[in-house]
Amino acid sequence: MRLLIALGGNAIKQAHEEGNTAEQFTNCRVTTRLIAEIVKKMGPDDRLAITHGNGPQAGNLLVQQEMGKEKIPAQTMDVVGAMTQGQIGYMLQQTLMNYLVDMGTTVPVCAVVNQVLVNKDDPEFFGDMASKPVGNFFTEEEAKQLKRDHPEYIVKKVKPNGEKTWRRTVPSPDPISNVEAEAIKRMVDAGIIVIASGGGGIPVMCDARGRYAGVEAVIDKDLAGERFAEVINADEFLVLTDVEVVKLDYGKPEEKPIFKMTLAEAKKYSDQGHFLAGSMGPKVRACIRFLEWGGKRAVITSLDKAVAALAGETGTHIVRNEVE
Ligand code: ADP
Ligand code: MG
Numbered sequence: 261m262r263l264l265i266a267l268g269g270n271a272i273k274q275a276h277e278e279g280n281t282a283e284q285f286t287n288c289r290v291t292t293r294l295i296a297e298i299v300k301k302m303g304p305d306d307r308l309a310i311t312h313g314n315g316p317q318a319g320n321l322l323v324q325q326e327m328g329k330e331k332i333p334a335q336t337m338d339v340v341g342a343m344t345q346g347q348i349g350y351m352l353q354q355t356l357m358n359y360l361v362d363m364g365t366t367v368p369v370c371a372v373v374n375q376v377l378v379n380k381d382d383p384e385f386f387g388d389m390a391s392k393p394v395g396n397f398f399t400e401e402e403a404k405q406l407k408r409d410h411p412e413y414i415v416k417k418v419k420p421n422g423e424k425t426w427r428r429t430v431p432s433p434d435p436i437s438n439v440e441a442e443a444i445k446r447m448v449d450a451g452i453i454v455i456a457s458g459g460g461g462i463p464v465m466c467d468a469r470g471r472y473a474g475v476e477a478v479i480d481k482d483l484a485g486e487r488f489a490e491v492i493n494a495d496e497f498l499v500l501t502d503v504e505v506v507k508l509d510y511g512k513p514e515e516k517p518i519f520k521m522t523l524a525e526a527k528k529y530s531d532q533g534h535f536l537a538g539s540m541g542p543k544v545r546a547c548i549r550f551l552e553w554g555g556k557r558a559v560i561t562s563l564d565k566a567v568a569a570l571a572g573e574t575g576t577h578i579v580r581n582e583v584e
Pocket of ligand 1: 267268269270313500501502503505506507508509510534535536538539540541
């Protein structure tokens, strides 16, 4: 069995926390202790790979850059992506290794700085289509100033009311492929637990001569995670977030949990708008893609239910056909 786990924001930083180093390590330990339990159950031919989000960490870096810009120039979004892959990859690999050492297991763990290819014709790059809010919230006045300072920025009102409702938004293009695919595949085949495609991967474009360059964008980590799952030939795709099951009629009085859905049902519910854009929407879309590509099972659940969900006891299971 080959498994790819996608970790949500709460695996590294809880919403109410300030995000200091100790807090983030504590969260990573909770996460990797669960992953170590999964590793413990793995046989010699089983393989595991991990991806993770970077929203809170990238957001904090952008705030630091904004505040320190008189002294140190701000880095571009692709570089910020690379910085957070290093930061989070380090914390996850160290805490996971420590649990494996305690268990007497010698499986190697390695975080990879990883680029993901996007298409220069993606609609997100045109006009004011950019949909992913990043960094600080601003008042309308501050938003206008930001736009004067950076005419190239797209600044949008992202909340209907409140004092600070404006944010910079960047393109969130669809991931086409994982650039380090061959290296990652060889590592996973060799039995290494690879942490890659962090924060959706570093977004890059490729020119006609096959040369890569970074772009100012943020790729959805679940959609990029699905490309990573293809690279390692995963059978299962486990998406760990902050809800135990996906809901129909989410947030409405008639809300209902979904424990199992077929690919056809997942598509139908997606089209009906049950899964919100920017959160559950891309997770379900990633699961649909995974099954259409050839994956056997996709599961969405909360971090603390990871082991129970893999055993079939809870979570939302998405399968190709009813009989599976
Ligand atoms: P992550 O950091 O794990 O990617 P997100 O916030 O992006 O987390 O996605 C999880 C959130 O999706 C849930 O906390 C919930 O608010 C939201 N959500 C949207 N639609 C649904 C739905 N149909 N069922 C359950 N949760 C949903
Ligand atoms: Mg998310």
